[in-house]
Amino acid sequence: MFIWCRDHRLHHRYSDTDGDPHNSKRGFFFCHMGWLMHKKHPYVIELGRRIDMSDLQADWMVMFQKKYYYPLYLLVAILIPTYVPVFFFGEHWWDSMLVCYFLRYVLSLHSTWFVNSIAHLYGTRPYDKNLQPVESWFVSIVTLGEGWHNYHHAFPWDYKAAELSDYINHSATFIKFLENIGLAYDLKTASPEMVLNRIVRTGDGSHYLLDNEMSRAAVTACGPLHPLNPTYKSTLKPPRRQGGR
Template sequence: MAADILNKMDANGKTEVTNVLPKDIGTDYSFKRQIVWKNAIGFLIFHLMGLWGLWLMVSQVTWKTFFWSWFVLFCASEGVTIGAHRLYSHKAFKARPLLRAVLIFLQTMAGQNCMYIWVRDHRLHHRYSDTDADPHNAKRGFFFCHIGWLMSKKHPYVKLMGKNIDMSDLEADWMVMFQKRFYKTLYVICAILLPVWVPVHFFGESWLHSFLVVYVCRTVLQLNGTWLVNSAAHIYGTRPYDKNLQPVESWFVSMISLGEGWHNYHHAFPWDYKAAELPTLFNQTAHIIKFFERIGLAYDLKVVPQDMIKNRIHMTGDGTHYEYGNDEARSSVEARGPLHPLNPTYNTTFKAPQPVLKKEGLPLYHETDLVKETKIRHRPIGLAH
């Protein structure tokens, strides 16, 4: 097996990563991950400091600092959801240079690595979703796909298949490459110094309190909101658009992540600027993109035709769609109390799929854009025509 070859040890006892291209990619549960202890300990300390900052936020700092920290969290999150995700990863719309610059600034403030690496990892996640080539493979369990993937060495398939992700569009964008080159410096300025300085200078806050609340606590809350899309929105929910895809629909995650939790739809139709069938329910990001369109900063917003959505639901859905589903399928979802995926009593009789993908993987953009993807030589898996 290719996985056996990838796990061979060389003469020095180190894992030997070969350039074997697998025909099919699934999840090898026998693969043993190596913990990166400096990352694990760093995240533990950072989260403990975040709890300290949360206590200060609700009990010590001024109301101005409280609202400033949430304003920064919101803006930085939109830098990820609008900029890194819907614009740069999936080309769901186009943006004028001014909007691109603002989104790159806000994405830097979020502190989730530079735009180039974020997009590369996310495209890899979509191309080989929930397999060993997915950086945060949900088949490994909630903890791994939430935060554990950042505490362990990458699976060899992640490194191998990541080299095949086409990043030429970002490489041609000088603003993205400028941020990539100077990311560490820009991160210190945009994510730490500027947000922390505002409460100190204008609200009379101490540097320590401002640092713990506006930087540490805000970052911890923001990261965990983003990680819920990788974890809860891949495990706890229904699959009304494609039961063959691991991602699920979660209004709770959508509420937390500004519209990113309608994840079964998003993985079925990754090019839709709404990342959801409906733009109105817990999808602030879609409204903001439409606002940018009205003022001329965004254009060419891609939307999936309703007949294509309906056909996909009937062909591959699990039957739980609010309009085109059936009562038998809907009755398979139950919970005591609020019906949402983070309720411990949430239950569904549907089994999660076991994806095995060809090495070319799943589509990333609009189906009409696939002709530009020279590496895709076959009809993409699960794409409705």
């Protein structure tokens, strides 16, 4: 949790530059999984030391998870998921391990990594055409709502990570449920007026309500032109390449 939050803060502050741990300007493979196989860029190391983590360092639960990460991982990610089918359904240990740990882990990792790759490369930019992240229906399907990435980078404090909380956005629904039972509070969201102003000022014209003919015609895909096609993207001029910092 601690390490992920640090990298995610770097990703937002230095998005798609050399200070971004999974800089999408370095290509699909790198931002999807290659960044975990490479040495970190010197900017990522340098800027990672400067990023403010004091709020998480003051949270006993986060620091407990950081301190006991490996035993907790062994227990929660491997032993418990593997043991349940063995105990309740009589599965063989090895079969249970293959499905409930290895297969589950591979699927969950690649689904998560789609947010770093597909949701930064193949989609539209209805909220800010100057940002690299895009809106991806496909990624929202496989991640339960985390594919509305252009909005998320335009309004990173919005708990919904999307304009709509009730449209392919189970994450927002769950957070709202936690608020209702008292386990989440002070949820922040962008006002409709703020969102509208951003769409009009910087959007690429592809918003589902405020789109235009030119922007609709600029959407293409490899194969069927359909929002669930992961190659679905706008052919409008992409954001210009930014500097290293």
